[in-house]
Amino acid sequence: MTTVIGKVETRDARFPLQPGEGTDAVHSNPVYAYAVTTLHASDGNAGTGFVLTLGLGNELVTGAIAMLAESLVGRDIEDVMAEFGQVQRQLADHPQLRWLGPHKGVVHLALASITNACFDLWAKSCGVPLWSLLLDLSPEEIVALLDLSYLEDVLTADQATRLLTEQHASRPNRTGIATEGYPGYDTSIGWFGYSDEQVLDNARRSVESGFDALKLKVGSADTERDIRRVNLLREAVGPDVRLMIDVNQQWTVPQAIDICNRLKPADLYWVEEPTHPDDVLGHRALARAIAPMRVAIGEHVPNRVVFKNYLQAGAAQFIQVDCTRVAGISEFVTVSLMARQAGVPVVPHVGDMGQVHQHLVLFNHIALGHEVVFLEHIPHLSQHFRHPARIVDGRYRTPQEPGASADLV
Amino acid sequence: MTTVIGKVETRDARFPLQPGEGTDAVHSNPVYAYAVTTLHASDGNAGTGFVLTLGLGNELVTGAIAMLAESLVGRDIEDVMAEFGQVQRQLADHPQLRWLGPHKGVVHLALASITNACFDLWAKSCGVPLWSLLLDLSPEEIVALLDLSYLEDVLTADQATRLLTEQHASRPNRTGIATEGYPGYDTSIGWFGYSDEQVLDNARRSVESGFDALKLKVGSADTERDIRRVNLLREAVGPDVRLMIDVNQQWTVPQAIDICNRLKPADLYWVEEPTHPDDVLGHRALARAIAPMRVAIGEHVPNRVVFKNYLQAGAAQFIQVDCTRVAGISEFVTVSLMARQAGVPVVPHVGDMGQVHQHLVLFNHIALGHEVVFLEHIPHLSQHFRHPARIVDGRYRTPQEPGASADLV
Numbered sequence: 001m002t003t004v005i006g007k008v009e010t011r012d013a014r015f016p017l018q019p020g021e022g023t024d025a026v027h028s029n030p031v032y033a034y035a036v037t038t039l040h041a042s043d044g045n046a047g048t049g050f051v052l053t054l055g056l057g058n059e060l061v062t063g064a065i066a067m068l069a070e071s072l073v074g075r076d077i078e079d080v081m082a083e084f085g086q087v088q089r090q091l092a093d094h095p096q097l098r099w100l101g102p103h104k105g106v107v108h109l110a111l112a113s114i115t116n117a118c119f120d121l122w123a124k125s126c127g128v129p130l131w132s133l134l135l136d137l138s139p140e141e142i143v144a145l146l147d148l149s150y151l152e153d154v155l156t157a158d159q160a161t162r163l164l165t166e167q168h169a170s171r172p173n174r175t176g177i178a179t180e181g182y183p184g185y186d187t188s189i190g191w192f193g194y195s196d197e198q199v200l201d202n203a204r205r206s207v208e209s210g211f212d213a214l215k216l217k218v219g220s221a222d223t224e225r226d227i228r229r230v231n232l233l234r235e236a237v238g239p240d241v242r243l244m245i246d247v248n249q250q251w252t253v254p255q256a257i258d259i260c261n262r263l264k265p266a267d268l269y270w271v272e273e274p275t276h277p278d279d280v281l282g283h284r285a286l287a288r289a290i291a292p293m294r295v296a297i298g299e300h301v302p303n304r305v306v307f308k309n310y311l312q313a314g315a316a317q318f319i320q321v322d323c324t325r326v327a328g329i330s331e332f333v334t335v336s337l338m339a340r341q342a343g344v345p346v347v348p349h350v351g352d353m354g355q356v357h358q359h360l361v362l363f364n365h366i367a368l369g370h371e372v373v374f375l376e377h378i379p380h381l382s383q384h385f386r387h388p389a390r391i392v393d394g395r396y397r398t399p400q401e402p403g404a405s406a407d408l409v
Numbered sequence: 410m411t412t413v414i415g416k417v418e419t420r421d422a423r424f425p426l427q428p429g430e431g432t433d434a435v436h437s438n439p440v441y442a443y444a445v446t447t448l449h450a451s452d453g454n455a456g457t458g459f460v461l462t463l464g465l466g467n468e469l470v471t472g473a474i475a476m477l478a479e480s481l482v483g484r485d486i487e488d489v490m491a492e493f494g495q496v497q498r499q500l501a502d503h504p505q506l507r508w509l510g511p512h513k514g515v516v517h518l519a520l521a522s523i524t525n526a527c528f529d530l531w532a533k534s535c536g537v538p539l540w541s542l543l544l545d546l547s548p549e550e551i552v553a554l555l556d557l558s559y560l561e562d563v564l565t566a567d568q569a570t571r572l573l574t575e576q577h578a579s580r581p582n583r584t585g586i587a588t589e590g591y592p593g594y595d596t597s598i599g600w601f602g603y604s605d606e607q608v609l610d611n612a613r614r615s616v617e618s619g620f621d622a623l624k625l626k627v628g629s630a631d632t633e634r635d636i637r638r639v640n641l642l643r644e645a646v647g648p649d650v651r652l653m654i655d656v657n658q659q660w661t662v663p664q665a666i667d668i669c670n671r672l673k674p675a676d677l678y679w680v681e682e683p684t685h686p687d688d689v690l691g692h693r694a695l696a697r698a699i700a701p702m703r704v705a706i707g708e709h710v711p712n713r714v715v716f717k718n719y720l721q722a723g724a725a726q727f728i729q730v731d732c733t734r735v736a737g738i739s740e741f742v743t744v745s746l747m748a749r750q751a752g753v754p755v756v757p758h759v760g761d762m763g764q765v766h767q768h769l770v771l772f773n774h775i776a777l778g779h780e781v782v783f784l785e786h787i788p789h790l791s792q793h794f795r796h797p798a799r800i801v802d803g804r805y806r807t808p809q810e811p812g813a814s815a816d817l818v
Contacts, residue, residue, distance in 0.1 A: 028504045056476055056505035060469050060515060067465055095437045096465040102658075102686070102709060105514015106469060150685040152661040153694070249511075252561040276559040277511070278714040280689060281721050285562070300511060305687040312690050 003077045003125040004042040008069040010062040011036040013384075013408060014055060020193035021380055024248040025219030028193075031055030032381060035062045035109065036408065037069060037117040041077065047121025048406040051109045051324040052351030064110035067097060072114070081122045082144060088115060088330055089147040104302035108327055115328025116356060120404040130329075130404040131178070131359035135367055139164035142367075146334045147327075150305050154312065160337050167369040174366045181395030182361050184354070184377035185213035185242070192217040192248075196229060200236045210394030213242040213269065213374050219250030223259055234266045244296070246272040253282040260290040270296040270318055277301055283315035296320050299349035303327065307335045311342040318373070319344050323360065324351030329404070332360055340368045350376040354389045355405040358396045384408055412486040412534040413451040417478040419471040420445040422793075422817060423464060429602035430789055433657040434628030437602075440464030441790060444471045444518065445817065446478060446526040450486065456530020457815040460518045460733040461760030473519035476506060481523070490531045491553065497524060497739055498556040513711035517736055524737025525765060529813040539738075539813040540587070540768035544776055548573035551776075555743045556736075559714050563721065564747050572746060576778040583775045590804030591770050592622075593763070593786035594651070599625035601657075605638060609645045619803030622651040622678065622783050628659030632668055643675045653705070655681040662691040669699040679705040679727055686710055692724035705729050708758035712736065716744045720751040727782070728753055732769065733760030738813070741769055749777045759785040763798045764814045767805045793817055 014033040022030040034050040035058050041047070053061060068091055072080065080087055091111055092103055100107045123130045134142070139161045148157055189202035203214055216233055218226035226245075234243060245268055251259065256274040263271075271293060275282050277300035287295045298320025301307055307326075310316045319339045323332040336346050346364055348357040354377055364370040375396060382388035386407040390397040399405045423442040431439040443459040444467050450456070462470060477500055481489065489496055500520055501512055509516045532539045543551070548570045557566055598611035612623055625642055627635035635654075643652060654677055660668065665683040672680075680702060684691050686709035696704045707729025710716055716735075719725045728748045732741040745755050755773055757766040763786055773779040784805060791797035795816040799806040808814045 026502060026504065026507065030505065052508075054505045054508040056503070057473065057509050057516065060472055060509065063469055063472070064466065093435060094465075095435065096440065096463045098435065099461075099463040100466050100469065100515050100518070101513075104510075104687075104711070105516065106509050107466065107514065109509070150661065150688060150691075152663055153691060252559065254561055276714045278513075278712065279559060279718065281718045282559075282562060282714075302513070303687065305685045305691075309688065309690045 001043050003045060003121065005039050005072050005075055005077060006042055007040040008066065008073060009038040009040065010065045011038065012058050012062045014058060015381055015384060017380055020191050023191045023193035024217045024246065025192055025250045026248045027054055033058040034408070035065060035113050037065050037113040039072070039117045039121050041121055041125065043125065045121055045124045047117040047124060048408070049113045049116025049118070049120055049328065050352070050406060051113045053109070060106050061109045061113065064097070064107050065113050068094065068107070068110050069114045077118065077121050077125055080118060084118065084145045084330055085147045088327060089149060092147065092327060103305070108302055112324055112326065112328040115330055116323060116404065116406060119329045120406050124403040127402050129359060129399050129402060130356070131362040131398070134363045142333070145330045147330065148334060151308055151338065154308055155338050155341060159341070163337060163341060164367065167367060170369065171366055174369070177365055177372060178362055178398045181392065181397050182358065182372065183374040183395050184211065184391055185215060185374040186211045187215045187376050187378050188380070189214050190216035190233070196232060199229060200232060203233055203237055207237055207241060212240070212394065213244070215244040215246055217248065218245045219247040226259070227262060230263055230266045239267070242269040244268060244270045244272060247274045249273050249276055251275050253279070253286055256286050257289045260293055264293060268293065270294045272296040272320070273299065280306070280309045280313050280315050283310065284313040287315055287317065294318060296347065298322060299325060301325070304331055304334050304338065308338060311338055311344060317344065319346045320349040321346060322349040322351045323356055329356065329360065336364050336368055336370065340370055345371050345373050347373045348375065350378060352406070353378050353381050354396065355385055358389050358399060359404060362398065410452050412454060412530065414448050414481050414484055414486060415451055416449040417475065417482060418447040418449065419474045420447065421467050421471045423467060424790055424793060426789055429600050432600045432602035433626045433655065434601055434659045435657045436463055442467040443817070444474060444522050446474050446522040448481070448526045448530050450530055450534065452534065454530055454533045456526040456533060457817070458522045458525025458527070458529055458737065459761070459815060460522045462518070469515050470518045470522065473506070473516050474522050477503065477516070477519050478523045486527065486530050486534055489527060493527065493554045493739055494556045497736060498558060501556065501736060512714070517711055518734070521733055521735065521737040524739055525732060525813065525815060528738045529815050533812040536811050538768060538808050538811060539765070540771040540807070543768070543772045551742070554739045556739065557743060560717055560747065563717055564750060568750070569746050572750060573776065576776060579778065580775055583778070586774055586781060587771055587807045590801065590806050591767065591781065592783040592804050593620065593800055594622035594624060594783040595620040596624045596785050596787050597789065598623050599642070601626040605641060608638060609641060612642055612646055616646055616650060621649070621803065622653070624653040624655055626657065627654045628656040635668070636671060639672055639675045648676070651678040653677060653679045653681060656683045658682050658685055660684050662688070662695055665695050666698045669702055673702060677702065679703045681705040681729070682708065689715070689718045689722050689724050692719065693722040696724055696726065703727060705756065707731060708734060710734070713740055713743050713747065717747060720747055720753060726753065728755045729758040730755060731758040731760045732765055734758070738765065738769065745773050745777055745779065749779055754780050754782050756782045757784065759787060761815070762787050762790050763805065764794055767798050767808060768813060771807065
């Protein structure tokens with residue numbers, strides 16, 4: 001039975017949050033919104049992909065999806081995925097829409113949504129979870145999924161194939177993670193809009209429920225508030241829980257150096273998005289100045305080319321690539337390959353609330369040999385998913401349903 | 410009489426081109442389209458701003474303009490421009506729309522269109538051409554127009570003010586350009602889709618009409634075609650005409666090094682957009698490998714932060730910032746200040762067909778002390794402008810009408 005893409009449907013899905021939820025130093029009143037692509041296929045399957053936006057403007061992305069996805073109608077998903085690297089490059093280089101990026105912003109988010117729907121449809125048509133489908137592919141089949149253009153100076157198709165092949169023999173040492181469950185970390189204890197008491201309360205409950213890594217939103221105009229909250233939190237959870245801070249781009253480079261040095265006694269696991277996400281050389285200067293403190297970046301880094309620069313510059317010690325920001329699952333894998341080659345861990349930002357990334361971190365560990373760090377966990381939208389990610393004792397339970405766990409109810 | 414912004418109007422204006430016009434290695438069938446902002450004011454003036462797109466998706470930009478510009482309604486243009494740096498930063502950091510960039514793609518193009526309309530309205534309300542208005546501002550007033558955030562490591566407000574103040578005394582040596590006219594260069598001789606004969610014909614006619622600088626589109630899959638056309642053109646125009654090539658991002662870094670070295674005998678003035686515009690470190694590697702041949706970049710560089718990185722890396726020898734790509738006239742000035750400080754010339758890409766940039770290059774030379782290189786000239790849309798740029802003997806005639814010469818008919 002063939003799975004031919006019949007109709008492309010888009011949906012502008014918006015989910016209001018509770019007061020304080022999702023707030024950070026720059027996003028004061030977020031609505032979590034998904035620009036959703038549904039690919040209806042001839043065999044009755046429907047592939048779902050989406051990207052996150054923060055409300056207003058979500059319809060710009062669904063508008064771009066409708067324009068871009070048209071060329072997939074009538075194609076068999078097996079044929080599409082057999083040469084997905086080329087398909088994606090063609091979509092990314094649409095001779096008129098490309099100007100609106102290129103490879104960034106609204107049109108790239110649209111491409112991500114479409115790409116993720118293709119992968120979901122493919123896995124459903126095979127009747128397996130995405131992580132399992134990806135693990136069953138040969139190195140050559142994986143490389144055929146990827147658009148490696150503009151990476152020739154660091155990662156050719158041959159190099160990617162070799163990396164995958166080399167990791168194959170040692171896979172059995174790493175497959176245990178699928179039964180143990182991938183560890184999570186908790187972002188939701190420390191939204192910017194929460195009071196000190198709320199943060200400490202949330203942190204205690206989070207640790208009790210099994211998490212051993214927590215994140216706090218900082219980047220206040222009042223630096224002393226930030227420092228006070230970091231120290232309060234460290235005191236409350238003790239020395240064994242990993243703590244990260246997320247600045248959401250609020251510091252200048254000189255300011256970041258100063259504040260990070262003041263925060264050293266708190267023994268932070270990373271500082272996330274300290275300044276503007278386009279500022280590769282600024283992050284390099286910062287990373288050098290605050291080492292061994294480490295920099296994490298990625299939620300706003302739009303594509304593999306910018307990540308290449310981050311890796312070449314040694315400007316990031318954690319790569320937070322998000323398959324709802326870069327061009328979906330395939331560009332996520334491309335970035336993960338580059339990061340693996342550079343010896344830098346991948347710890348996705350989860351615009352998808354972890355639904356799709358729970359598959360991808362298993363693939364990254366088992367197939368690419370990436371170390372297990374942890375996967376961000378944000379529970380706010382779980383009631384809206386058909387198969388919400390399940391967290392037990394601070395660990396993601398490996399999903400078993402066919403597809404990429406992206407279906408909304 | 411006050412000039413209060415009453416109504417924001419958007420327009421999706423598309424202009425089909427003649428066969429071959431506007432074609433390059435990646436844009437095979439362009440439609441020149443403008444996403445237009447019109448700000449209708451209480452005194453009867455209307456400010457016009459626009460950005461270029463290549464057709465499909467232009468309505469995404471007009472959609473974003475409508476969302477972003479709403480907050481300007483009811484404000485006096487004098488008040489807005491007295492603190493435009495802050496106004497722009499607030500728009501750029503809209504707590505929901507920012508996610509769709511940040512500071513790039515559709516939302517940033519929308520901000521550019523709005524910004525350009527504000528400047529046009531301001532100049533019209535003062536009854537003077539934009540270049541004249543800008544030249545009459547004090548250093549402090551100019552700096553107040555600019556959002557210098559994320560540039561603290563290279564250009565503070567104090568440094569910007571000092572640079573402007575230092576250049577003030579020597580202005581009389583540079584004002585002559587407004588009467589001589591700013592030299593142009595001709596892009597339209599060498600579109601990708603033109604035959605060899607057409608290119609040579611166009612080149613001869615262009616030189617006869619007064620141009621002494623021409624550009625050829627390359628980046629063909631057939632490198633020998635590119636090399637043949639470059640050599641043919643050099644032979645046809647002789648050694649005294651400056652020739653540039655525009656690759657439109659079609660080469661890999663290793664390929665660019667190879668081809669540029671093969672092209673050295675043609676004595677090219679620059680190689681433009683050799684590879685992906687996000688690849689700062691790739692351009693740096695290329696620039697080092699092909700020196701003294703020079704790299705020009707900017708038409709797809711979205712904002713001041715990426716330009717900062719290009720300048721810090723020494724990765725570009727010409728900065729082609731375009732006020733219809735970055736956030737309009739104010740971010741153009743910001744990038745020009747950084748470039749001046751770094752000693753790198755600014756030669757705008759003209760998404761506006763030179764209409765607005767003819768004002769800005771005068772400002773750059775007279776107020777910032779930038780050297781006069783030349784300004785790109787593309788005539789294809791001249792019949793659509795109320796006050797089309799006038800080129801005589803290869804030089805732009807300085808515009809005298811009030812505003813930024815952006816009104817469409």
